[in-house]
Amino acid sequence: MSKPKFAMYWAASCGGCEIAVLNIHEKILDVDANFEVVFWPVAMDAKYKDVEEMEDDSITLCLFNGGMRNDENEHVAKLLRRKSRIMVAFGSCACEGCIPGLGNFSNINQILDTAFTTNSTDNPQNLRPKTSYDVPEGTLTIPTMNPMLKTLDQVVDVDYYMPGCPPESHQIAAVVELVIAALQGTAQLPPKGATIGAGNSTVCDECTRKRNVKQIKEFTRIQFVTPDPEICLLEQGIPCNGIATRSGCNARCPSVGAQCIGCYGPAEGVVDYGARMISAFASVIDSEKPEEIDQILDGLVDPAGQFYRFNLAGSLLRGGRSNGS
Amino acid sequence: MADTPENKPFEPVIIGFTCNWCSYRAADMAGTARMKYAPNVRLTRLMCSGRLDPTFVFKAFAGGADGVLVSGCHPGDCHYINQNYKAMRRFHLMKRVLVQMGIEPGRLKLLWASAAEGAIFAREINKFVEEVRALGPLHWNTNHGSQIADHVLLSVVNGQPSDEMEVKA
Numbered sequence: 179m180s181k182p183k184f185a186m187y188w189a190a191s192c193g194g195c196e197i198a199v200l201n202i203h204e205k206i207l208d209v210d211a212n213f214e215v216v217f218w219p220v221a222m223d224a225k226y227k228d229v230e231e232m233e234d235d236s237i238t239l240c241l242f243n244g245g246m247r248n249d250e251n252e253h254v255a256k257l258l259r260r261k262s263r264i265m266v267a268f269g270s271c272a273c274e275g276c277i278p279g280l281g282n283f284s285n286i287n288q289i290l291d292t293a294f295t296t297n298s299t300d301n302p303q304n305l306r307p308k309t310s311y312d313v314p315e316g317t318l319t320i321p322t323m324n325p326m327l328k329t330l331d332q333v334v335d336v337d338y339y340m341p342g343c344p345p346e347s348h349q350i351a352a353v354v355e356l357v358i359a360a361l362q363g364t365a366q367l368p369p370k371g372a373t374i375g376a377g378n379s380t381v382c383d384e385c386t387r388k389r390n391v392k393q394i395k396e397f398t399r400i401q402f403v404t405p406d407p408e409i410c411l412l413e414q415g416i417p418c419n420g421i422a423t424r425s426g427c428n429a430r431c432p433s434v435g436a437q438c439i440g441c442y443g444p445a446e447g448v449v450d451y452g453a454r455m456i457s458a459f460a461s462v463i464d465s466e467k468p469e470e471i472d473q474i475l476d477g478l479v480d481p482a483g484q485f486y487r488f489n490l491a492g493s494l495l496r497g498g499r500s501n502g503s
Numbered sequence: 504m505a506d507t508p509e510n511k512p513f514e515p516v517i518i519g520f521t522c523n524w525c526s527y528r529a530a531d532m533a534g535t536a537r538m539k540y541a542p543n544v545r546l547t548r549l550m551c552s553g554r555l556d557p558t559f560v561f562k563a564f565a566g567g568a569d570g571v572l573v574s575g576c577h578p579g580d581c582h583y584i585n586q587n588y589k590a591m592r593r594f595h596l597m598k599r600v601l602v603q604m605g606i607e608p609g610r611l612k613l614l615w616a617s618a619a620e621g622a623i624f625a626r627e628i629n630k631f632v633e634e635v636r637a638l639g640p641l642h643w644n645t646n647h648g649s650q651i652a653d654h655v656l657l658s659v660v661n662g663q664p665s666d667e668m669e670v671k672a
Contacts, residue, residue: 283603453557456600460592466578466585471595481596482603494558494565495643499605 182238182361184213185229186268187258188220189244189251190278190327195269196220198344199241202351212358213239217258229257237261239357241268241340245278245491246328250321259334264357264367266374270343272330274443274451275491277343279327280483282490282497286323329492338368340375343441343488346427349375373446377425380445381438385420385429387411393464397477400437411437412462415477417484422454440488450494452485515569515635519546519628520555522587525576525617532621540625541632544572551575553586557597564606564643570635572628574614587615609634610641 188196200206209215216237217224240262246252259265270276281289294301310319330336340353353375359365368374377384389410398415405411411418411432418437420429424445431438444451459478465471478484486493521527527548533540549555552575560571573594581587594613602608612631616624 450558450561452600453561453597456557456596457593460596461589463592465592466588468591468595471592475596475599478596478599480603482600485600494561495604496565498603499643 181212181214183216183232183236184209185215185217185237185240185258185262186220187217187240187242187244187254189242189255189272189330190247191244191269191271192277193220194344195241195243195271198269198342198347199350201347202354203347205351205354208358209354212361226254226257229261232261234260235263237263238361239264239266241266242330243269243272245271245275246324246330246333247278247281248321248323252324252328252333255330255334264337265330265334266338266340267330267336268340269345270341270441270443270488272336273339273341273492274489275327275329276441276488279329279489279491279497280487282326283482283500284498285500286325288500289323326497327491332491337370339371339373341373341424341441341443342376342426345375346430349426373424375426376442378446379425381420381423381425381427381429381432381442382410384425384427385410385432385438387432389413392462394462394474395464396474399479405435407435411435417459417478419455419484421458422448422451440485443488443492451489452482452493455485456481513636513640515543515632515640516567517544517570517572517632517635518559518563518568519544519572519574520552520559521546521548522552522554522575522582523548523550524582525580526552526574526614526624528618529574529616529620529624532618533625534621536621538621538625540628543632543635544628551581551583551586552590553581553583555590555593557593560597560601560611564601564610564641567641567643569638569641570610570612570631572612572614572631574616574624577615577617580617606641607638609638 186196186199215222216232217229240258242255242258242265244251246255267273271278275282290306293299294306295304307320309322310317342349356365360367387410388408390413392410392413394415396415397417400416403414403416405414405416412421416437418432419440420432420438422445423438423440424442426442440451444454448454463471463474465474490497521530527546530546552573555573563571573590575587575590576582578587591613598608598611601611614627
């Protein structure tokens with residue numbers, strides 16, 4: 179009997195998800211023992227044409243990471259959706275846009291200007307990429323950028339979500355084990371649409387720091403202070419996003435003195451991550467005077483960036499208005 | 504979604520959140536006293552302005568609202584001791600984030616109104632409707648082409664505010 183087929187793809191992402199997969203160490207041998215890897219551009223040579231020739235639903239498990247930044251990303255997402263039985267939005271980019279999704283604060287022209295005219299770019303003729311170019315041999319084309327980065331589920335149907343930037347390796351290993359067990363009939367897969375490889379609570383729930391009453395008179399930034407090693411970072415005025423962030427990472431950042439930046443995405447039941455963060459931060463500000471409140475809020479230098487660092491493309495507003503028509 | 508036809512004047516769609524104890528009663532009072540105010544505001548009653556999850560506001564804007572009104576008891580008068588202060592802090596922070604998103608600060612208004620202030624409530628709503636009218640349509644959904652889907656959209660039909668809700672496929 180042939181082995182079930184496995185695919186992994188990267189769209190608009192950094193490649194960290196692929197490294198996280200390799201970081202499952204010897205468990206990767208289980209992947210090889212139980213799956214036939216048919217498509218994984220970072221690890222093996224394969225062409226889109228090869229995937230197109232496969233039968234529909236012939237790939238058992240597809241881990242798809244990266245957001246939908248251009249039409250090539252969307253094309254491959256649709257192609258792999260058609261060929262795969264289990265489509266997993268793998269990592270923060272595919273789930274909610276992540277760092278590439280921050281591009282949604284700007285429109286395409288602003289993004290291109292930043293890429294092609296800033297001081298670090300040597301571009302004296304002020305050239306811009308063209309999506310098609312005629313040469314004697316024919317027309318060359320490159321993918322066209324979307325006006326906004328989309329999440330995977332804004333383009334295709336997604337079976338499971340696996341958050342994290344990148345997903346923690348122990349979580350990946352657990353998910354791989356679960357899928358293998360399900361294929362062998364000894365375990366059941368969770369219902370469609372479930373978040374896998376993560377907890378159902380918040381980072382605060384996993385954090386071992388001591389929590390007292392949060393009353394904030396001043397927000398500071400992590401680079402300006404040496405945080406107390408025992409006490410909750412938010413209580414010390416350090417903007418820590420653990421409150422609204424899904425658990426699953428064992429509170430790695432707060433446990434070493436760095437604030438949670440929210441890479442595991444919205445906690446269970448949270449519709450809009452940033453809105454939930456606004457709610458939480460505003461609640462703990464210790465002031466009832468509008469002027470003083472504003473003064474305290476000045477300590478949060480970039481609130482939209484603080485609250486939507488990973489979640490902008492997946493949020494209710496999906497981006498800034500400069501992105502419009 | 505039915506857009507405002509070009510030949511009709513723009514009628515802003517405003518979603519208002521009122522608290523059960525003061526501002527909703529103020530609206531009630533305006534009604535029983537037969538005061539007229541602009542019909543552009545759809546009021547939603549919460550038990551307290553402190554119940555206002557910023558998600559409601561973001562959803563209103565994403566779904567096609569041109570302005571959002573948050574109202575509650577005067578500071579010091581909250582039925583739940585101090586939750587309107589919480590609403591005030593959320594309002595300030597929310598406004599900062601919305602401005603970074605490119606939404607004009609004038610599209611979000613905070614209004615304190617006691618149960619006796621029907622006239623003030625009506626007057627402030629009229630003022631807010633005109634302020635938002637001057638800002639023009641926000642049309643968040645159309646700004647993003649077909650990319651905002653699955654949200655319940657509030658529509659204005661033939662220039663008249665409508666209660667009709669439709670779901671965009």
